[in-house]
Amino acid sequence: MIENLYRAIEDRTEELVALTSDLIRFPTVNPPGEAYTPCAEFIARRLSAGGFQTLFMRGEGTPGDSDRYPRTNVVARKEGRGPGPTVHFNSHIDVVEAGEGWTMDPYAGLVRDGKVYGRGACDMKGGLAASIIAAEAYIAVNPGFSGAIEISGTVDEESGGYGGVAYLASKGLFSKPRVDHVIIPEPLNKDRICLGHRGVWWAEIETHGSIAHGAMPFLGDSAIRHMGAVLHAFEKELYPALDRKQTQMPVVPEGARRSTMNINSVHGGQTEDFFPGLPSPNVADSCRLVVDRRFLIEEDIAEVKGEIVAILEGLKKKRPRFDYAIRDLMEVLPTMTDRDAPVPEALAGAIRQVFGREPDYVISPGTYDQKHVARLGHLHDCVAYGPGILDLAHRPDEWVGIDDMVESAKVMAIGIGALLNGAARPAT
Known part of the structure; x- marks a missing residue:
């Protein structure tokens, strides 16, 4: 079964690259929050074609939201053939400004030398694309799965996440019984599991x-x-x-x-x-x-x-x-998920299978949307895992490696199976 899953992902490599490039071509720059709606609609069309039910939610009244720059989020859900847990992949679609120093068009999605270049390639449209391919490959190999798989594209993470995950979490979209496990494909390297982040106080x-x-x-x-x-x-x-x-x-x-x-x-x-x-x-x-x-x-x-x-x-x-x-x-506040919780345990097992070594467990120096899942959704089985090198984020000529995305998609797909089938330790 694992070999079938690997093959299903490898067969979708060109599709994965094209999807990453397509996502980069939406200049979802925050601030002010450009191109959020067309990017969310693109994601919805892609996932709807695979049988996902899609929902748009605008973060009305949140910082920066306006009719000119609506905070448009998309959540897609694929129900299995029987009851079971829900695994949710959350990626932010907003990117920071391109800035100076680029040697190429930052929104062209250029593919060269085994890499996809562009603003957001690493942080984190490559991770979003990998999670979509992982879910689609898993469903193709396991059409009779039980439970549900969700994928969301949310906004404003770069400015605090209040129009995105915070808004959705306040509406119950990151809480039990709807969601049990959350994976955020931030670029923390393909063999590392990020358990949480330091605290932050701005004044x-x-x-x-x-x-x-x-x-x-x-x-x-x-x-x-x-x-x-x-x-x-x-x-x-x-x-x-x-x-x-x-x-x-x-x-x-x-x-x-x-x-x-x-x-x-x-x-x-x-x-x-x-x-x-x-x-x-x-x-x-x-x-x-x-x-x-x-x-x-x-x-x-x-x-x-x-x-x-x-x-x-x-x-x-x-x-x-x-x-x-x-x-x-x-x-x-700082947050740190236990490394023996279901999501990190499932991903650790997948990393062992894909890379033949133990994962590194890390904490991010800066916050990301896990903070809202924990504090508003009261859901603590959540980590960051995704392709890409964090040091490349927000820099000129940002890129994500194609092989890294493929291997991360394999880890995600194996993780889906472990969580849906209860192979990881149940949450307490």
Whole structure:
């Protein structure tokens, strides 16, 4: 039976490549959320032809949703001939902007030297295509299967996933009894199983000042200088403390096995809309800074926030006229699925069969849509597994290997069988 499954996938190699290229040709750039609807409709047509029932769900009212840029998601379901569990493959269809530095058209889906190139090839349209081929091959070899197989193409993962998986999870589409097992084909390498991710807290800090003439700054109070004191305190106090925090989570790469914080942006003083003229001479009365704090499963979110608030409060006590406001933008707790849960166990067995070696178990340094499946769907039998090299994501000349997609599709197809047939340990 395994050989028949392998052959069914290998026979679909050209189809897999063509499907990946076709998906890349939809410039589903986020922001603002372009081409979501035509891409979702393309996926629906493909899966409907194979007997899947398809459902479109727009993430109405979610960030960025509008009639011009609707947050269009598609969910396809294929019922088996008898009752049983549901295995769901979830892929995001949005991609980041192409950026500079490409040596080819980022939306052409070019095939060359055993690779498919284009924005989203690796992250994660190659994984979506592999999951579709895996499901279709499994159904062709096992037409009498019991249970159900679902495939979804969802939006906005690159900007938090609120119009995609979060919206669907809030409507019950990632919860029992509808769904039992979830595989997210993010590009974490074909022989690795990603059990979860670090936590994230985004916050905006604003320092306040008083506007005055730039020739007489002593009559005002510079919010930018106050923010400079914040940055200095971060360098002196916070960053060394973060470097000392280590985790037992198998985060990759190695440098992410500690707490980190990135200064995402700083905005102070006048806007730059004076170009091509000159700015007026003003002391800045406001400066805003966005922090991207990634934290470990050993840390408490209150502690994470408290470290920054303590620095700000300390400055307020010792720095004349210092005042600030802080606003939460997003918070997601760390998550890590047990490696002996049904999905990782099924995929581990498949990796052993396809590659003849034990899988690596890793944790992602950044979050992905597993966070919403866990926190809103309350479904914890979920991991990321898919083809592609994560380091290529968001970079110029992004690509996914054809052999990698074929081998990952084999792993996915074997995993489907193990989960539908109860070969993996039942969820508790």
